[in-house]
Amino acid sequence: MAKFRFQDLRIWQLAIEIANELFDIADGLEQKRLYRFAEQLRGAGMSMSNNIAEGSGSSSKKEFKQFLNIARRSTFENANILLLLNKRNLLPAKKLDKLLDSLDYLCRQITNFQKTLK
Secondary structure (H helix, E strand, O other): OOOOHHHHOHHHHHHHHHHHHHHHHHHHHHHOOOHHHHHHHHHHHHHHHHHHHHHHOOOOHHHHHHHHHHHHHHHHHHHHHHHHHHHOOOOOHHHHHHHHHHHHHHHHHHHHHHHOOO
8 A cells, every 4th residue: 555755744643633533523513413613623623634744745845834834723723613612512621621732732743843844
Protein backbone atom coordinates (compact mmCIF):
# COMPACT_ATOMS: atom_id res chain seq x y z
CA MET A 1 0.00 0.00 0.00
CA ALA A 2 1.27 3.48 -0.87
CA LYS A 3 2.22 5.75 1.99
CA PHE A 4 2.08 9.52 1.83
CA ARG A 5 4.58 11.83 3.51
CA PHE A 6 1.98 13.38 5.80
CA GLN A 7 1.13 10.04 7.41
CA ASP A 8 4.44 10.13 9.29
CA LEU A 9 3.86 13.65 10.61
CA ARG A 10 2.89 13.62 14.29
CA ILE A 11 0.79 16.76 13.81
CA TRP A 12 -1.29 14.99 11.16
CA GLN A 13 -1.72 11.97 13.44
CA LEU A 14 -2.88 14.23 16.29
CA ALA A 15 -5.27 16.10 13.98
CA ILE A 16 -6.81 12.80 12.86
CA GLU A 17 -7.28 11.66 16.47
CA ILE A 18 -9.03 14.90 17.39
CA ALA A 19 -11.15 14.86 14.24
CA ASN A 20 -12.29 11.35 15.08
CA GLU A 21 -13.55 12.60 18.46
CA LEU A 22 -15.23 15.58 16.80
CA PHE A 23 -16.98 13.23 14.38
CA ASP A 24 -18.37 11.27 17.35
CA ILE A 25 -19.78 14.49 18.77
CA ALA A 26 -21.20 15.40 15.35
CA ASP A 27 -22.91 12.01 15.15
CA GLY A 28 -24.63 12.75 18.45
CA LEU A 29 -25.67 16.19 17.24
CA GLU A 30 -27.29 14.66 14.17
CA GLN A 31 -29.32 12.37 16.41
CA LYS A 32 -30.66 15.55 18.01
CA ARG A 33 -31.38 16.95 14.53
CA LEU A 34 -28.74 19.62 14.91
CA TYR A 35 -27.45 19.10 11.40
CA ARG A 36 -25.80 22.50 10.92
CA PHE A 37 -23.75 22.11 14.11
CA ALA A 38 -22.74 18.60 13.03
CA GLU A 39 -21.77 19.74 9.54
CA GLN A 40 -19.71 22.67 10.81
CA LEU A 41 -17.91 20.51 13.38
CA ARG A 42 -17.05 17.86 10.81
CA GLY A 43 -15.80 20.43 8.31
CA ALA A 44 -13.61 22.23 10.83
CA GLY A 45 -12.39 18.90 12.17
CA MET A 46 -11.36 17.70 8.73
CA SER A 47 -9.75 21.03 7.88
CA MET A 48 -6.93 20.46 10.37
CA SER A 49 -5.68 17.19 8.92
CA ASN A 50 -6.67 18.05 5.32
CA ASN A 51 -4.50 21.18 5.31
CA ILE A 52 -1.56 19.39 6.90
CA ALA A 53 -1.84 16.66 4.27
CA GLU A 54 -2.30 19.07 1.38
CA GLY A 55 0.54 21.28 2.55
CA SER A 56 2.91 18.33 2.80
CA GLY A 57 2.58 17.96 -0.95
CA SER A 58 3.69 21.54 -1.57
CA SER A 59 6.75 22.21 -3.65
CA SER A 60 8.01 24.92 -1.29
CA LYS A 61 8.40 25.36 2.45
CA LYS A 62 6.69 28.74 2.24
CA GLU A 63 3.59 27.19 0.70
CA PHE A 64 3.61 24.33 3.24
CA LYS A 65 3.74 26.92 6.05
CA GLN A 66 0.65 28.62 4.61
CA PHE A 67 -1.29 25.35 4.73
CA LEU A 68 -0.08 24.76 8.28
CA ASN A 69 -1.35 28.20 9.20
CA ILE A 70 -4.80 27.27 7.90
CA ALA A 71 -4.69 24.01 9.88
CA ARG A 72 -3.69 25.98 12.98
CA ARG A 73 -6.55 28.43 12.49
CA SER A 74 -8.93 25.47 12.23
CA THR A 75 -7.96 24.49 15.78
CA PHE A 76 -9.35 27.85 16.89
CA GLU A 77 -12.52 27.31 14.88
CA ASN A 78 -13.03 23.93 16.52
CA ALA A 79 -12.44 25.42 19.96
CA ASN A 80 -15.08 28.06 19.26
CA ILE A 81 -17.63 25.49 18.09
CA LEU A 82 -17.02 23.32 21.16
CA LEU A 83 -17.37 26.30 23.51
CA LEU A 84 -20.68 27.17 21.91
CA LEU A 85 -21.87 23.57 22.16
CA ASN A 86 -20.98 23.58 25.84
CA LYS A 87 -22.81 26.89 26.33
CA ARG A 88 -25.89 25.28 24.74
CA ASN A 89 -25.56 22.28 27.10
CA LEU A 90 -24.75 20.01 24.16
CA LEU A 91 -21.25 19.12 25.34
CA PRO A 92 -20.29 18.28 28.94
CA ALA A 93 -17.61 20.43 30.58
CA LYS A 94 -15.31 17.46 31.14
CA LYS A 95 -15.34 16.57 27.42
CA LEU A 96 -14.91 20.25 26.52
CA ASP A 97 -11.83 20.56 28.75
CA LYS A 98 -10.24 17.43 27.29
CA LEU A 99 -10.80 18.55 23.70
CA LEU A 100 -9.65 22.13 24.33
CA ASP A 101 -6.44 20.75 25.84
CA SER A 102 -5.96 18.53 22.79
CA LEU A 103 -6.62 21.41 20.38
CA ASP A 104 -4.25 23.68 22.29
CA TYR A 105 -1.53 21.02 22.18
CA LEU A 106 -2.04 20.47 18.45
CA CYS A 107 -1.94 24.21 17.81
CA ARG A 108 1.38 24.51 19.66
CA GLN A 109 2.80 21.51 17.82
CA ILE A 110 1.82 22.98 14.44
CA THR A 111 3.49 26.27 15.40
CA ASN A 112 6.66 24.44 16.44
CA PHE A 113 6.66 22.44 13.23
CA GLN A 114 6.26 25.63 11.17
CA LYS A 115 9.41 26.98 12.80
CA THR A 116 11.40 24.02 11.51
CA LEU A 117 10.49 24.90 7.91
CA LYS A 118 12.70 28.00 7.69
